[in-house]
Amino acid sequence: MATTLRNLKLAEAVSEPAEKVAERKYPWLHNLRELAADLVSDRVALVGAIGFVLVVLLAAAAPVIADQYTKQNLRLRLSPPMLTVEGEFNYHFILGTDQLGRPILDRIIHGSRVSLLVGLGVVAVTGLFGTVLGLLAGYFGGTVDTIIMRWVDIQTAFPGLLVALTLLIMLGPSLQNMMIALMINGWMIFARIVRGVTLSLREEVFVKAARVIGAGDLRIIFIHLLPNLVSPILTIAVMELARIILAEAALSFLGMGIQPPEASWGLMLSDGRDYMAKAWWLVTFPGLAIGLSVLFIQMVAGWLRSVTDPQQRFKKASKEA
Amino acid sequence: MVGYLLRRLFYALISIAAVSVLVFVITRVIGDPVKLMLPLEATEEQRNQMRETLGFNDPLLVQFARFSADAVRGDFGNSLWQRVPALPLVLDRLPATFLLAFAAMALAVVFAVPLGVLAALRPRSWLDHFCSLGSLVGMCVASNWLGLMLILIFAVNLGWFFTSGYGTWKHLVLPAVTLAAAPLGRITQIVRSSVLDELGRNYVTAARARGLAESTVIMGHALKNAAIPIVTLSGWELSRLLAGFTVIVEVVFGWPGVGLLAMDAIRRQDLPLLQADVFVVGVLVVALNLLIDMTYGWFDPRIRYT
Numbered sequence: 001m002a003t004t005l006r007n008l009k010l011a012e013a014v015s016e017p018a019e020k021v022a023e024r025k026y027p028w029l030h031n032l033r034e035l036a037a038d039l040v041s042d043r044v045a046l047v048g049a050i051g052f053v054l055v056v057l058l059a060a061a062a063p064v065i066a067d068q069y070t071k072q073n074l075r076l077r078l079s080p081p082m083l084t085v086e087g088e089f090n091y092h093f094i095l096g097t098d099q100l101g102r103p104i105l106d107r108i109i110h111g112s113r114v115s116l117l118v119g120l121g122v123v124a125v126t127g128l129f130g131t132v133l134g135l136l137a138g139y140f141g142g143t144v145d146t147i148i149m150r151w152v153d154i155q156t157a158f159p160g161l162l163v164a165l166t167l168l169i170m171l172g173p174s175l176q177n178m179m180i181a182l183m184i185n186g187w188m189i190f191a192r193i194v195r196g197v198t199l200s201l202r203e204e205v206f207v208k209a210a211r212v213i214g215a216g217d218l219r220i221i222f223i224h225l226l227p228n229l230v231s232p233i234l235t236i237a238v239m240e241l242a243r244i245i246l247a248e249a250a251l252s253f254l255g256m257g258i259q260p261p262e263a264s265w266g267l268m269l270s271d272g273r274d275y276m277a278k279a280w281w282l283v284t285f286p287g288l289a290i291g292l293s294v295l296f297i298q299m300v301a302g303w304l305r306s307v308t309d310p311q312q313r314f315k316k317a318s319k320e321a
Numbered sequence: 322m323v324g325y326l327l328r329r330l331f332y333a334l335i336s337i338a339a340v341s342v343l344v345f346v347i348t349r350v351i352g353d354p355v356k357l358m359l360p361l362e363a364t365e366e367q368r369n370q371m372r373e374t375l376g377f378n379d380p381l382l383v384q385f386a387r388f389s390a391d392a393v394r395g396d397f398g399n400s401l402w403q404r405v406p407a408l409p410l411v412l413d414r415l416p417a418t419f420l421l422a423f424a425a426m427a428l429a430v431v432f433a434v435p436l437g438v439l440a441a442l443r444p445r446s447w448l449d450h451f452c453s454l455g456s457l458v459g460m461c462v463a464s465n466w467l468g469l470m471l472i473l474i475f476a477v478n479l480g481w482f483f484t485s486g487y488g489t490w491k492h493l494v495l496p497a498v499t500l501a502a503a504p505l506g507r508i509t510q511i512v513r514s515s516v517l518d519e520l521g522r523n524y525v526t527a528a529r530a531r532g533l534a535e536s537t538v539i540m541g542h543a544l545k546n547a548a549i550p551i552v553t554l555s556g557w558e559l560s561r562l563l564a565g566f567t568v569i570v571e572v573v574f575g576w577p578g579v580g581l582l583a584m585d586a587i588r589r590q591d592l593p594l595l596q597a598d599v600f601v602v603g604v605l606v607v608a609l610n611l612l613i614d615m616t617y618g619w620f621d622p623r624i625r626y627t
């Protein structure tokens with residue numbers, strides 16, 4: 001009995017748990033696990049993360065829970081928030097109806113799909129493009145660096161919104177074209193930050209070691225450098241997500257995004273504007289939806305910034321001590 | 322110093338050239354200007370005729386040479402809507418946009434600096450928490466929504482200000498407050514963190530040891546040294562306002578600046594006017610960035626221009 005127990009313990013000591021092995025093989029997985037643990041201990045960030053997950057879940061469930069978003073009901077037009085319709089409880093109308101009698105709640109939930117689609121889609125593309133350019137600039141340096149960073153500088157000086165509007169009026173306003181316009185404008189910050197981190201990583205011992213054993217440039221960039229860039233990229237991506245959601249609301253407010261009868265938060269603001277004086281709920285609730293979603297994302301972003309920035313991390317630790 | 326200036330000026334010119342190339346590519350190569358300028362029922366023959374008269378049938382390079390030669394001379398063609406040269410129309414609207422943007426920035430800085438300093442003096446006090454919460458909310462709120470809410474409360478219900486228009490200070494208050502919300506939040510944060518940084522340094526301890534009044538230590542020493550990030554961020558915020566955020570606020574409040582003009586040009590499919598508008602705003606933003614770079618040395622003589 002005793003020997004079997006000892007053998008078991010020995011076996012445990014010899015064979016590491018699977019997750020440890022995975023962490024050793026993929027350092028970024030370890031980073032993410034640490035991040036997750038830290039997230040739970042930070043209350044503000046946790047609230048933000050839970051709120052954001054809720055927004056995502058609502059958006060995913062929209063076809064089921066918000067199926068009346070284009071259903072017009074002129075008898076109920078501009079009804080204030082109410083719990084019951086014709087004597088029966090009906091949650092669709094708790095935020096009131098718009099000028100065509102469509103339930104505001106359903107339209108807000110459908111609007112979140114547009115915001116998330118645009119936000120995540122645009123950030124995925126700009127993040128990828130900016131990261132690759134930043135890696136190239138930081139790793140190769142010299143002329144490559146000069147050309148890429150000059151390009152970044154020039155494009156940063158563009159009047160972004162006006163260029164986007166010009167592009168949209170030429171291509172015709174639509175969801176897809178709005179995403180293209182936002183993508184063209186959003187990659188520079190990724191390139192700039194990734195280049196900065198790559199510049200400092202390039203001189204690290206592990207990069208030299210990889211080169212000594214004969215790893216090629218591409219292998220060093222994507223296998224050795226990229227995993228170390230996961231947390232700064234994640235931080236900017238979350239901040240950009242918040243920015244893009246606000247930009248989407250602004251562009252659809254100007255009529256340059258998704259077209260009626262589809263619903264988007266910015267579109268609801270511009271639709272409700274004419275009826276605002278007698279029906280405050282038309283603009284109030286979509287705006288709150290924008291503000292809350294962006295707030296949730298910013299709460300997560302603020303925390304990510306504090307964990308991934310070594311300087312801030314040091315401050316946090318010294319405060320706690 | 323002169324070499325640095327010239328180099329920065331050169332890059333600024335490249336940026337402006339890049340903006341015009343982009344506008345050219347968007348309006349002539351990606352889109353079809355004739356389709357935009359003629360009514361839908363125009364025949365193919367009429368379209369071709371217009372292309373011929375406006376020179377859109379020439380090779381792209383020839384068109385581009387003509388476009389840039391005209392742009393350099395400030396000639397963007399006549400506005401299709403008002404039938405007068407487009408550039409003066411845009412320049413006429415500049416003062417209104419300047420007034421709005423500067424009023425908003427003044428408002429933001431005037432509130433952000435004291436709030437940030439007070440928050441830095443008492444970290445983790447209720448005022449500090451209030452400031453961080455307030456700036457977070459300021460950054461998260463959509464400016465078009467904030468504008469509409471302010472109109473609803475202060476113009477429609479209370480009747481203190483006007484819903485839209487231009488002229489008196491009463492017209493200016495609501496749009497300036499709307500535009501100031503986001504920069505106010507970000508500047509408060511940067512004032513707080515940079516003053517907090519400076520307060521921990523040796524020269525502050527030394528100044529206190531010499532018996533200087535606390536107000537002199539903070540205003541004369543710490544704040545002065547914290548100025549660089551604050552000024553940089555404020556300038557950058559101003560260029561952000563001009564590059565886009567004024568458009569939204571001008572549309573919400575019917576404020577007759579370059580942003581509202583751009584939206585009118587879009588609504589009336591007035592391409593020359595839109596091009597002139599984008600070009601003017603582009604020049605403005607580039608010039609502002611150049612100016613921000615120039616101010617570094619004034620605030621911190623240690624920075625040498627090489």
